[in-house]
Amino acid sequence: GAGxxxxxxxxxxxxxxxxxxxCDPISGHTALYWYRQRLGQGxxxxxxxxxxxxxxxxxLPSDRFSAERTGESVSxxxxxxxxxxxxAVYLCASSLWGLLRYFGPGTRLTVT
Amino acid sequence: xxxxxxxxxxxxxxxGATVAFNCxxxxxxSQSFFWYRQDCRKEPKLLMSxxxxxxxxxxxxxxxxxxxxxxxxxxxxxxxxxxxxxxxxVNEGSSNTGKLIFGQxxxxxxxx
Numbered sequence: 001g002a003g004x005x006x007x008x009x010x011x012x013x014x015x016x017x018x019x020x021x022x023c024d025p026i027s028g029h030t031a032l033y034w035y036r037q038r039l040g041q042g043x044x045x046x047x048x049x050x051x052x053x054x055x056x057x058x059x060l061p062s063d064r065f066s067a068e069r070t071g072e073s074v075s076x077x078x079x080x081x082x083x084x085x086x087x088a089v090y091l092c093a094s095s096l097w098g099l100l101r102y103f104g105p106g107t108r109l110t111v112t
Numbered sequence: 113x114x115x116x117x118x119x120x121x122x123x124x125x126x127x128g129a130t131v132a133f134n135c136x137x138x139x140x141x142s143q144s145f146f147w148y149r150q151d152c153r154k155e156p157k158l159l160m161s162x163x164x165x166x167x168x169x170x171x172x173x174x175x176x177x178x179x180x181x182x183x184x185x186x187x188x189x190x191x192x193x194x195x196x197x198x199x200x201x202v203n204e205g206s207s208n209t210g211k212l213i214f215g216q217x218x219x220x221x222x223x224x
Contacts, residue, residue, distance in 0.1 A: 033211065042199065042216035043156065056211060091155055101212065103155035 002026065004104035006092050012110045013082055021077045021107045025094030032075050033093045033101065034067060043091065049075065082111045115139060116202050118215035126223050129190045133218045135183040135200030144203035145176055147185050149196045150217065156199055159185075190222045 005024045013019050025032050034046040045059035049069045060066070064082075069075040079086055089108050093101040118135045125131050137145075145162035160167065162174040162183055173186040183200055200215040 035214070043214035045211045045213065048211050059211070101156075101158065103157070105155055 004092055004094050004102050006090075006104040006107050008107060009105065010108045010110075012112060015084060015111055016081055018078065018080045019082055019109065021079075021090050021109070023075045023077070023092030023094075023104060025073070025075070025092070026096075026102055028072075029094035029096050029102075030072050031095045032069055033095075034075070034077050035091045035093065036088045037091060037106075038088045046077070046090075079109075082109075084111050087111045114215075115204075115213045116200055116215040118200050118218045120216055120218060122219040122221050124221045124223060125190055127190055127192060129222075130186065130188045131190055131220060132187075133185045133198055133200075133220075135185075135215055137181050137183070137200075137202045137213075139202070139204060139213075140178075140181060142202045142204065145174075145183050146201040146212070147172075147174055147183075148199040148201055148214075150199055151196050156214075159198070187220075190220075192222050192224060195220055195222045 004026055007022045011019055030051045032049045035043040036046055037043050047060055047067045048056040064080045067075060067077045087110050089106040091106045092104045095101050116137050123131055147159040148156040149159045150156040160169050160172060160174055162176045164176055166175040171188045175184045187194055197217040197219045199217045201212050204211050204213050
């Protein structure tokens with residue numbers, strides 16, 4: 001079956017521009033997560049959606065970052081006024097229950 | 113102190129060797145533990161869960177020491193294909209859902 005998909009796979013943007021990253025979770029998965037991975041670093045938690053509960057936004061690094069999720073489907077991560085330090089791979093993951101995570105291939109963001 | 117700490121390595125071992133990775137975590141309330149594998153420029157993939165009694169999956173053995181807040185992964189008879197980064201992952205708290213905290217990862221390079 002289809003896994004977690006993300007788009008675009010690569011995004012190059014100029015400093016100061018806004019970007020939107022999309023995640024399509026596995027159908028039926030109630031939980032959706034966004035992580036960020038800078039080059040040579042571990043995964044950094046950004047935000048977590050679980051069903052209709054209020055999202056856990058505790059990992060968002062600044063108010064330039066926001067995320068939305070439509071029901072239990074697609075999610076969009078928006079970064080406003082991008083900075084060079086935002087350059088990273090942004091990974092989305094989904095799960096049905098418990099803590100098993102299925103990751104998408106990621107969006108590689110480069111801010112020039 | 114980082115929430116999940118790993119020796120980044122790299123560990124360079126010959127084929128057939130046995131290699132062990134360690135990980136420590138800071139939140140004593142954590143209940144769920146995992147090892148993930150991440151290949152270069154790829155998304156992380158679940159390798160195995162870690163159970164209190166220890167568990168084995170083929171050449172891989174995971175162990176948990178709650179008293180010391182320590183997790184290990186043992187790989188026997190290393191293969192070239194085992195070369196990757198191994199991520200130690202810990203549930204942040206005692207709930208069965210919520211965010212996972214990733215270690216920085218330990219890089220393994222298996223040489224012929």
